[in-house]
Amino acid sequence: MRLLLLVLALLFAAGPALAVLPEEQLPDPAMEARARKLSKELRCVVCQNQTIDDSDAPLAADLRAILRERIKAGDTDAQARAYLVDRYGDFVLLKPPMTPATLLLWFGPALALALGGFGVWRYWRGRAAPAAPEPLDEAERARLAALLSEADKP
Amino acid sequence: MRRLAFILPVLAFLGIAGVLAFGLGRDPKILPSMLIGKPLPAFDLPDVRAGSGGKGLASRDFRGEPMLLNVFASWCVSCRVEHPFLMRLAREGAVPLHGLNWKDKGDAGARWLTQFGDPFDRVGYDPTGRTGVDLGVTGAPETFVIDAKGVVRYRHVGPVTPEVWTSKLEPLLRRLRAEP
Numbered sequence: 001m002r003l004l005l006l007v008l009a010l011l012f013a014a015g016p017a018l019a020v021l022p023e024e025q026l027p028d029p030a031m032e033a034r035a036r037k038l039s040k041e042l043r044c045v046v047c048q049n050q051t052i053d054d055s056d057a058p059l060a061a062d063l064r065a066i067l068r069e070r071i072k073a074g075d076t077d078a079q080a081r082a083y084l085v086d087r088y089g090d091f092v093l094l095k096p097p098m099t100p101a102t103l104l105l106w107f108g109p110a111l112a113l114a115l116g117g118f119g120v121w122r123y124w125r126g127r128a129a130p131a132a133p134e135p136l137d138e139a140e141r142a143r144l145a146a147l148l149s150e151a152d153k154p
Numbered sequence: 155m156r157r158l159a160f161i162l163p164v165l166a167f168l169g170i171a172g173v174l175a176f177g178l179g180r181d182p183k184i185l186p187s188m189l190i191g192k193p194l195p196a197f198d199l200p201d202v203r204a205g206s207g208g209k210g211l212a213s214r215d216f217r218g219e220p221m222l223l224n225v226f227a228s229w230c231v232s233c234r235v236e237h238p239f240l241m242r243l244a245r246e247g248a249v250p251l252h253g254l255n256w257k258d259k260g261d262a263g264a265r266w267l268t269q270f271g272d273p274f275d276r277v278g279y280d281p282t283g284r285t286g287v288d289l290g291v292t293g294a295p296e297t298f299v300i301d302a303k304g305v306v307r308y309r310h311v312g313p314v315t316p317e318v319w320t321s322k323l324e325p326l327l328r329r330l331r332a333e334p
Contacts, residue, residue, distance in 0.1 A: 045185060045292040058257065059292070062283050087290045089188050119159075 020053060024061070026068050035068045038077055042067070042084060043092050051094065187309040188290050194223075194304050195288040199278030202255045203264045211252055211278030216300045220307075220330040221250040222323070223298040224274070224314070225286060227258050228266035230294040236313035237270055243319070244273035249327055253277040256286045256294055299323060301330045 026032040044055035052060040070080040084092050096102050194213045201208030226233040244251055253274035255263035280286055299308040308326055
């Protein structure tokens, strides 16, 4: 029974490991967890919409190994990340940093929403306030009374 | 004001169409190099022909005049495509040309050069691909233009074709040679 549980536990533990090979992993579970988390934030430069954690590309395996080396050497997460950004640019970060070049990327959707909202507001304001009719003057009132009294006649 | 309401969507459409048209002409697979304008990262690699007494390739070899560094591998199909042209450049003595044999196993790179010809002055052997990563290499072939002071000035991704040579590399090399 205990053996069965152990086998099951190992199976479930192996499940999430997609591209990361057992021999790549660090012996220290805490360090390995940091490496896994970091590699999920880094883009594979060969198959560009995968993380290096998911990718089977040989270069992604190299980058995973480098990441673990940096962590083993005592780098913080930011330092390990910067090591790869220095070589491949901000492109390897799946979450782009806020720089002048990415301002439009970060605030473009909010800007589009604001512009659209402004347009809708203008449109509704234009429709909700129809011009109030001017009051009738003397002559018009007399004519109206005449017409109404005429209409009453059979 | 009413006219603006009609012109604005047209302008927005033209703007988006312009950006997308610009994007169509670009290859999103090609990443900008982080090395442009920076000195070549330090490396000192053994020769691709182990035990041949070859000189290998080090970053300090890129001094004195503009040179090319070509990243190649025996498993790389596009490297076969550009190889005859590199041979021609070597025959003509157009520019000092060094090679980086990237992520090849054993003597595969050395055998490749023996079989097809060796256009390089020096060839470094980088089986782990670490020097390639330091250079920001995303795949083979890539070709770097390095100036007389050892500063990376240009990176070409993909095979060096006669068109790339005449339109990009040769004019750049001529400019770099004219620099003080």
